[in-house]
Amino acid sequence: DIIQKQDAEIRRLAAMIRRMDDEALAQRKEYDQVINERDILGTQLIRRNDELALLYEKLKIQQSTLRKGETQYTQRLQDIRTLKLKTTDLHRELRIAKSSNNQMDDLRREVFQLQRELLQEKTKVKALSEELENPMNVHRWRKLEGSDPATYEMIQKIQMLQRRLITKTEEVVEKDLLLQEKEKLYIEMKNILARQPGPEVAEQLSVYQSSLKEKTRQMKAMAAELNMYQAQVNEYKYEIERLTRELQDVKRKYYEQKRKDQMAKEMVEEEQAFQRLQKQQVSTFKNSTTRFTGGGFAIR
Numbered sequence: 001d002i003i004q005k006q007d008a009e010i011r012r013l014a015a016m017i018r019r020m021d022d023e024a025l026a027q028r029k030e031y032d033q034v035i036n037e038r039d040i041l042g043t044q045l046i047r048r049n050d051e052l053a054l055l056y057e058k059l060k061i062q063q064s065t066l067r068k069g070e071t072q073y074t075q076r077l078q079d080i081r082t083l084k085l086k087t088t089d090l091h092r093e094l095r096i097a098k099s100s101n102n103q104m105d106d107l108r109r110e111v112f113q114l115q116r117e118l119l120q121e122k123t124k125v126k127a128l129s130e131e132l133e134n135p136m137n138v139h140r141w142r143k144l145e146g147s148d149p150a151t152y153e154m155i156q157k158i159q160m161l162q163r164r165l166i167t168k169t170e171e172v173v174e175k176d177l178l179l180q181e182k183e184k185l186y187i188e189m190k191n192i193l194a195r196q197p198g199p200e201v202a203e204q205l206s207v208y209q210s211s212l213k214e215k216t217r218q219m220k221a222m223a224a225e226l227n228m229y230q231a232q233v234n235e236y237k238y239e240i241e242r243l244t245r246e247l248q249d250v251k252r253k254y255y256e257q258k259r260k261d262q263m264a265k266e267m268v269e270e271e272q273a274f275q276r277l278q279k280q281q282v283s284t285f286k287n288s289t290t291r292f293t294g295g296g297f298a299i300r
Contacts, residue, residue, distance in 0.1 A: 031257045038250040045243045
């Protein structure tokens, strides 16, 4: 009975060992699968980190380019404001020059008219110069009023022309001085206009405006690209966090599996030790049992 019990126990233990071997094999497969998943996730995490680093580098480049574009944009705005102010000054100076030019034409016509009148008056004066050099006394002129009204009237006209000649001469001198000043101002304005670039200013302003529009378009495109990169960065961050969580879960499963394997190994070792102990006990029991032969003698 003891031997049968021992054999049954041995068979039970052998079945338990086989079952534990099967479980250990299944756990080994699961362990290998977990290790494989861990390696895959680690590779994906490294690749995502590399992609994120590259994306950050692109983001820095785009931000630097955007800052340079903003600086150039501000400079172009300043240039345009300066050119607009210069254009306004040029238009104002041009209006002044045109106004001065119109005034000069009027003055030239007035001077020409005065010179013609002066020539006429000089002719009249020359014709009557001899009479003026030998003027008759006032009583004689008054006598002429009754005896020769025409001559008396002529003398009065000569005196009036003399007074008018003096007045016109003063006006001519004054107008001539004014004309000289206007001509000087006209020459100065002409020199100012000659020093200015003229149509080149408008052309340069147009070029700056076109360049400003292009820079604005480029800055909008870079801002859109920057937003796209930022969205990709956020997406990669989320992906890295997800992979990190999965990696932590794989590590946790790995350590749990390792602990189970260690416990299974310890159980197998304990069962094997127990089996060895059982075998030793059975062998000892068999060796110590007295067997009898047909003659009644004990055989050890």
